[in-house]
Amino acid sequence: MYMFKYVLKRIGLMIMTFCIIMLMCFVLIKLLPIPINVGLGVDKELVEANLRARGYYDPIMVQLFSYLKRIFTEGDFGIGVNMPGYVNQPVLDAFLTRLPPTVLINVYATIIGVPIGLGLGILAALKKNKWQDHTISTLVILLISVPSIVYAFLIQYIFCFRLQWFPLMMETGTDYFSWEMFRSMLPAVFSLCLGSIAGYARYTRAELTEVLTSEFMLLARTKGLTRGQATVRHALRNSMVPIFPMILSEFVAVLSGSMIIENIFSIPGVGMLYLTSIQVVDYDFFLLLSGFYTLVGLLAGIIVDISYGFIDPRIRMGAK
Amino acid sequence: MENKAYANIPKEKFNFVKGRDRSHDAKLETKARSYMRDAFSRFCKNKASVVGAVIIIALVLFAIIAPFCTPYTAAYNDTYFRFTLPKNELFAQTNFWDGCSAESMNKQSFDYYYYMGEETGHNAVKNQQYQKRGSLYSFRLDSYHKTGCIYYNAEEWEYELIQQYQDETNIQVIYPTVSLSDRPSSASTRNDANYYYKTQSRAGGTEIVYDANGDIIPVYASHPVGEEGKDGYHSIRVEGDGEGGVEYEYARRTDTGYEIRINYYEYYIFYHSYYLKDGITQPSFLFGTTSLGQDVLTCLASGARFSFLFAIAVAVVNLLFGAIYGAIEGYYGGKVDLVMERVSDILAAVPSVIVITLLQLHLQNAGSVVVLFIAFFLTGWIGMASTTRMQFYRYKNQEYVLAARTLGARDRRIMFKHIFPNALGTLVTSCALIIPSMIYSEVNLSYLGIINLSSGNLTSVGTLLAGGQPYLTTFPHIIAFPSVFLALLMLSFNLFGNGLRDAFNPSLRGTED
Numbered sequence: 120m121y122m123f124k125y126v127l128k129r130i131g132l133m134i135m136t137f138c139i140i141m142l143m144c145f146v147l148i149k150l151l152p153i154p155i156n157v158g159l160g161v162d163k164e165l166v167e168a169n170l171r172a173r174g175y176y177d178p179i180m181v182q183l184f185s186y187l188k189r190i191f192t193e194g195d196f197g198i199g200v201n202m203p204g205y206v207n208q209p210v211l212d213a214f215l216t217r218l219p220p221t222v223l224i225n226v227y228a229t230i231i232g233v234p235i236g237l238g239l240g241i242l243a244a245l246k247k248n249k250w251q252d253h254t255i256s257t258l259v260i261l262l263i264s265v266p267s268i269v270y271a272f273l274i275q276y277i278f279c280f281r282l283q284w285f286p287l288m289m290e291t292g293t294d295y296f297s298w299e300m301f302r303s304m305l306p307a308v309f310s311l312c313l314g315s316i317a318g319y320a321r322y323t324r325a326e327l328t329e330v331l332t333s334e335f336m337l338l339a340r341t342k343g344l345t346r347g348q349a350t351v352r353h354a355l356r357n358s359m360v361p362i363f364p365m366i367l368s369e370f371v372a373v374l375s376g377s378m379i380i381e382n383i384f385s386i387p388g389v390g391m392l393y394l395t396s397i398q399v400v401d402y403d404f405f406l407l408l409s410g411f412y413t414l415v416g417l418l419a420g421i422i423v424d425i426s427y428g429f430i431d432p433r434i435r436m437g438a439k
Numbered sequence: 440m441e442n443k444a445y446a447n448i449p450k451e452k453f454n455f456v457k458g459r460d461r462s463h464d465a466k467l468e469t470k471a472r473s474y475m476r477d478a479f480s481r482f483c484k485n486k487a488s489v490v491g492a493v494i495i496i497a498l499v500l501f502a503i504i505a506p507f508c509t510p511y512t513a514a515y516n517d518t519y520f521r522f523t524l525p526k527n528e529l530f531a532q533t534n535f536w537d538g539c540s541a542e543s544m545n546k547q548s549f550d551y552y553y554y555m556g557e558e559t560g561h562n563a564v565k566n567q568q569y570q571k572r573g574s575l576y577s578f579r580l581d582s583y584h585k586t587g588c589i590y591y592n593a594e595e596w597e598y599e600l601i602q603q604y605q606d607e608t609n610i611q612v613i614y615p616t617v618s619l620s621d622r623p624s625s626a627s628t629r630n631d632a633n634y635y636y637k638t639q640s641r642a643g644g645t646e647i648v649y650d651a652n653g654d655i656i657p658v659y660a661s662h663p664v665g666e667e668g669k670d671g672y673h674s675i676r677v678e679g680d681g682e683g684g685v686e687y688e689y690a691r692r693t694d695t696g697y698e699i700r701i702n703y704y705e706y707y708i709f710y711h712s713y714y715l716k717d718g719i720t721q722p723s724f725l726f727g728t729t730s731l732g733q734d735v736l737t738c739l740a741s742g743a744r745f746s747f748l749f750a751i752a753v754a755v756v757n758l759l760f761g762a763i764y765g766a767i768e769g770y771y772g773g774k775v776d777l778v779m780e781r782v783s784d785i786l787a788a789v790p791s792v793i794v795i796t797l798l799q800l801h802l803q804n805a806g807s808v809v810v811l812f813i814a815f816f817l818t819g820w821i822g823m824a825s826t827t828r829m830q831f832y833r834y835k836n837q838e839y840v841l842a843a844r845t846l847g848a849r850d851r852r853i854m855f856k857h858i859f860p861n862a863l864g865t866l867v868t869s870c871a872l873i874i875p876s877m878i879y880s881e882v883n884l885s886y887l888g889i890i891n892l893s894s895g896n897l898t899s900v901g902t903l904l905a906g907g908q909p910y911l912t913t914f915p916h917i918i919a920f921p922s923v924f925l926a927l928l929m930l931s932f933n934l935f936g937n938g939l940r941d942a943f944n945p946s947l948r949g950t951e952d
Contacts, residue, residue, distance in 0.1 A: 147797050264930040269922045280912045397796050412790045
């Protein structure tokens with residue numbers, strides 16, 4: 120019951136924060152003049168009339184009301200005004216077509232990154248203060264410190280250009296599950312997951328070494344378990360408690376951090392869409408995508424806190 | 440018990456306590472170590488952090504000193520020296536860092552570069568050395584000389600000035616020109632001044648015509664000896680001029696002046712050392728040049744200098760504001776804390792991209808530096824505030840604080856004299872960790888083009904990266920140096936910050952000894 124209350128409170132707070140942020144964004148955006156870039160052979164007055172019909176020139180509070188009404192009754196987040204390729208198209212549709220590449224790359228990065236990261240961390244913890252541990256620790260420091268933009272360039276230059284193992288850019292098209300597409304995504308996936316591999320490895324090592332020195336491990340050995348059995352059955356399970364939420368939140372957080380990777384490997388994902396919406400100043404796109412990124416950030420934070428309580432019975436958060 | 444009722448104890452029965460060596464307030468023999476000194480000595484024991492600190496100092500020195508050591512500025516650019524490769528004069532005769540690239544070409548393309556050097560002595564083919572393998576020629580192509588000659592429209596005064604320079608230094612800048620009818624006929628090579636010999640057009644380009652010996656046939660514009668040329672040229676002449684009864688012409692009269700054929704390398708030296716006198720003696724770029732012809736070294740150094748200055752300024756402002764905010768939150772607690780926490784929660788949840796975009800749209804008249812500063816301030820102080828707040832929660836109920844209050848100290852005094860110094864170590868550490876993250880996000884934002892910091896003498900490492908990215912496969916040096924800089928910076932700051940954190944952590948005290 121404590122847990123339930125705690126979760127409710129956190130979610131309530133999150134929704135409140137989200138609403139305030141979006142409200143501020145909405146007002147700040149609507150205070151700006153409306154930029155209309157009229158293409159060739161398009162009547163400017165026509166475009167203006169179109170926007171006027173959609174309520175762009177109403178008072179801000181009226182606009183806010185109708186914006187919310189449209190979202191909740193029709194699922195309509197507005198139309199693209201300046202967005203190349205999406206002019207007069209529903210914003211939500213454009214967003215949904217751009218979502219799969221971003222999500223897929225994150226899923227692949229997690230699938231590849233988690234086993235490697237955990238493996239390295241476990242190895243380092245078991246061989247503590249031996250050469251394996253030192254090598255892994257050095258590697259981890261390197262991978263954590265060097266920014267992803269640098270190893271994205273490095274991967275692109277060495278593996279895509281010099282060795283030609285992968286194409287330089289992501290394949291176009293929407294056939295996301297073909298082998299060719301997967302291969303062309305791999306450089307981006309690697310650049311994305313190197314940092315999280317290092318993060319997982321460092322965290323796992325720290326947690327596991329702590330658990331390995333605790334007293335119940337001694338008990339497990341005394342009652343006759345081999346070192347392997349004790350490690351797998353007792354130490355690993357216990358050390359996974361804080362690691363699992365970290366994986367979840369890392370997955371969510373990476374979703375917002377891949378803007379640079381998407382730019383380097385020209386992946387037609389949400390990040391690219393967001394960047395373009397900023398460059399061409401398209402307010403409806405900007406609002407929707409800002410909402411998306413804000414939500415992603417908030418979720419990443421809340422997931423850790425809540426799942427701690429669910430996974431580990433020792434932690435009773437919210438209990439007075 | 441027998442009662443020995445001494446009337447008085449004789450004096451000699453007494454002796455001084457001091458003499459029995461039971462003094463408890465002996466003066467401390469060892470020297471007291473202050474918190475900071477202790478942290479410093481522990482920091483020095485951590486080798487990795489010291490290395491990190493040394494690298495940071497080196498990078499800072501690079502950012503400060505490098506712009507003074509090169510004659511170039513970030514605003515300098517020369518379109519003819521685009522994509523020149525890194526060159527160090529000390530390595531000029533080796534095959535490394537010499538500004539040359541290994542090339543392999545067929546005879547026509549090779550001869551194009553080879554005969555540049557034959558005419559002017561500025562060898563596009565390094566030392567005119569090559570190896571022939573089958574139909575291909577392998578050689579090192581000098582990126583500083585491969586521009587060769589260009590046609591240049593000079594006004595009368597400049598034409599005279601170049602001739603004056605030639606007379607003074609005895610260096611040939613102007614070479615004999617080629618009359619319009621003898622120039623290549625295909626549009627793409629029509630204005631290529633390196634075809635000073637006979638050519639014929641061919642599908643897809645221009646072909647060199649050779650004589651019976653396989654040599655080129657020069658087609659300089661000329662007039663018979665003794666006749667007055669129309670070029671108004673009176674300076675030194677190239678070798679072989681005047682032979683065979685003809686004199687070469689060095690210019691072609693146009694409506695506005697003269698169209699002359701100049702060797703660009705020599706013209707560059709003339710232009711900078713003789714005309715502008717801006718300290719540039721010859722083109723030589725340690726880190727090469729960008730796609731716009733800017734010097735990578737200068738751009739990197741000035742970008743780094745901006746990054747450092749900016750990050751430190753933001754960190755200081757954030758530290759001040761965050762510390763005060765966090766102190767108030769932590770000290771008063773309760774409702775004040777709740778409200779203030781909500782405010783910082785909300786601000787922390789806004790992605791910085793949104794803040795910057797909105798600020799940029801609203802403050803279009805303010806410079807991007809101001810926008811970036813405000814944005815980083817708005818989102819950056821929260822970390823500092825929460826660190827301070829935590830420390831305040833930890834210390835505010837300790838006995839010594841109570842004692843201070845009992846003695847009548849005001850809130851402000853307790854906060855900043857008694858509690859705040861405890862938080863200093865953590866704050867210093869978070870400062871050391873926030874500076875690289877600030878630099879990194881500044882680089883990211885300018886790389887993504889969300890904010891444009893390059894104007895005039897100002898540039899950013901991110902802009903440099905973005906500009907070099909399309910040429911990653913052809914000219915990796917443009918991106919390599921900024922990337923190495925960034926990687927080194929992040930690595931050293933991380934090592935430094937980790938060391939600092941351990942040094943300031945009292946719970947780790949004495950564990951290493």
